[in-house]
Amino acid sequence: xxxxxxxxxxxxxxxxxxxxxxxxxxxxxxxxxxxxxxxxxxxxxxxxxxxxxxxxxxxxxxxxxxxxxxxxxxxxxxxxxxxxxxxxxxxxxxxxxxxxxxxxxxxxxxxxxxxxxxxxxxxxxxxxxxxxxxxxxxxxxxxxxxxxxxxxxxxxxxxxxxxxxxxxxxxxxxxxxxxxxxxxxxxxxxxxxxxxxxxxxxxx
Amino acid sequence: xxxxxxxxxxxxxxxxxxxxxxxxxxxxxxxxxxxxxxxxxxxxxxxxxxxxxxxxxxxxxxxxxxxxxxxxxxxxxxxxxxxxxxxxxxxxxxxxxxxxxxxxxxxxxxxxxxxxxxxxxxxxxxxxxxxxxxxxxxxxxxxxxxxxxxxxxxxxxxxxxxxxxxxxxxxxxxxxxxxxxxxxxxxxxxxxxxxxxxxxxxxx
Numbered sequence: 103x104x105x106x107x108x109x110x111x112x113x114x115x116x117x118x119x120x121x122x123x124x125x126x127x128x129x130x131x132x133x134x135x136x137x138x139x140x141x142x143x144x145x146x147x148x149x150x151x152x153x154x155x156x157x158x159x160x161x162x163x164x165x166x167x168x169x170x171x172x173x174x175x176x177x178x179x180x181x182x183x184x185x186x187x188x189x190x191x192x193x194x195x196x197x198x199x200x201x202x203x204x205x206x207x208x209x210x211x212x213x214x215x216x217x218x219x220x221x222x223x224x225x226x227x228x229x230x231x232x233x234x235x236x237x238x239x240x241x242x243x244x245x246x247x248x249x250x251x252x253x254x255x256x257x258x259x260x261x262x263x264x265x266x267x268x269x270x271x272x273x274x275x276x277x278x279x280x281x282x283x284x285x286x287x288x289x290x291x292x293x294x295x296x297x298x299x300x301x302x303x304x305x306x
Numbered sequence: 307x308x309x310x311x312x313x314x315x316x317x318x319x320x321x322x323x324x325x326x327x328x329x330x331x332x333x334x335x336x337x338x339x340x341x342x343x344x345x346x347x348x349x350x351x352x353x354x355x356x357x358x359x360x361x362x363x364x365x366x367x368x369x370x371x372x373x374x375x376x377x378x379x380x381x382x383x384x385x386x387x388x389x390x391x392x393x394x395x396x397x398x399x400x401x402x403x404x405x406x407x408x409x410x411x412x413x414x415x416x417x418x419x420x421x422x423x424x425x426x427x428x429x430x431x432x433x434x435x436x437x438x439x440x441x442x443x444x445x446x447x448x449x450x451x452x453x454x455x456x457x458x459x460x461x462x463x464x465x466x467x468x469x470x471x472x473x474x475x476x477x478x479x480x481x482x483x484x485x486x487x488x489x490x491x492x493x494x495x496x497x498x499x500x501x502x503x504x505x506x507x508x509x510x
Binding site for chain 2: 224226227228229230256259260262263264265266267268269270280283284286287288290291292295296298299302303
């Protein structure tokens with residue numbers, strides 16, 4: 103059942119869990135689903151286009167957005183700030199278009215705070231050991247970096263119980279089926295259908 | 307994704323909303339789904355079998371079950387008490403078998419209280435007017451009885467916001483698809499997967 107308003111999905115998974123692969127499968131079945139474009143204070147890299155890869159904004163503009171409640175979530179890494187501007191996302195949602203934010207756990211909790219109707223989904227690795235194996239198989243990082251990622255993953259997984267849904271990525275196609283099913287069924291979650299109940303009662 | 311433990315579904319809808327028809331469609335796709343057998347203090351009617359249609363129990367036994375926390379929910383109509391004995395339901399759930407309770411809103415809220423992992427689902431009519439039309443089309447009740455049912459439906463719908471999911475039964479086949487989708491996806495609800503998260507963290 104399609105709700106009048108679009109649904110805001112918040113999707114998190116530890117690095118190395120296969121988030122991109124699973125999401126790519128799901129997006130094929132939901133071509134109308136939109137990603138939000140983040141704002142950042144860092145300088146554009148070669149080939150990056152303003153409004154496509156990021157909105158490149160000044161520190162002043164970024165801080166202003168944060169202070170006036172214009173960011174759904176934001177964080178700072180290595181001195182650069184990143185955030186999800188609220189305005190564009192709300193515009194999509196109000197036009198009945200679903201939006202997905204692929205963000206880490208702290209940001210996800212900030213979105214939940216500022217937009218409680220968001221549907222929050224966390225994807226787990228089958229085990230920490232398997233996550234480490236997947237990271238090692240990339241052959242692109244030192245063992246020290248991988249240790250750091252595993253440590254961070256453990257911290258993130260401990261946050262999973264604050265999400266609406268949680269599932270394991272064991273086999274990619276099955277995980278994509280599960281995620282797609284969750285995204286469809288979550289349109290019937292009561293927390294995003296309070297107006298529907300009111301509407302039925304009013305149409306007397 | 308199959309959770310180790312069975313899921314307890316609580317399904318409510320106002321009288322005349324088409325609950326039986328929609329549920330029959332869904333049960334075809336979930337043949338392993340179990341209904342719970344209610345206990346009652348009323349005398350068996352002709353053809354009713356103990357343990358199949360109801361568990362027929364004495365008033366003393368019923369009250370004892372209520373007092374010792376042995377009922378998931380219970381209510382009294384016209385001097386007869388009805389309830390859902392906890393033991394059998396928990397036995398199914400512990401064996402990984404899903405159970406559905408088709409009960410009214412007060413009972414549903416009692417189940418939610420005594421078994422918070424229950425997935426609660428409310429089916430709405432498209433409108434109160436349409437519900438009244440459906441009840442009239444049965445040609446089996448006086449207008450006065452129908453007025454009473456509509457009044458009761460309004461009270462029940464006002465309780466819908468306490469459920470996990472809510473959806474409209476407009477076209478039966480679509481409603482069955484929605485309900486089936488909800489029942490599958492709800493297996494990934496975090497509230498019934500806390501052990502899964504713990505398990506991933508422990509398998510280090």
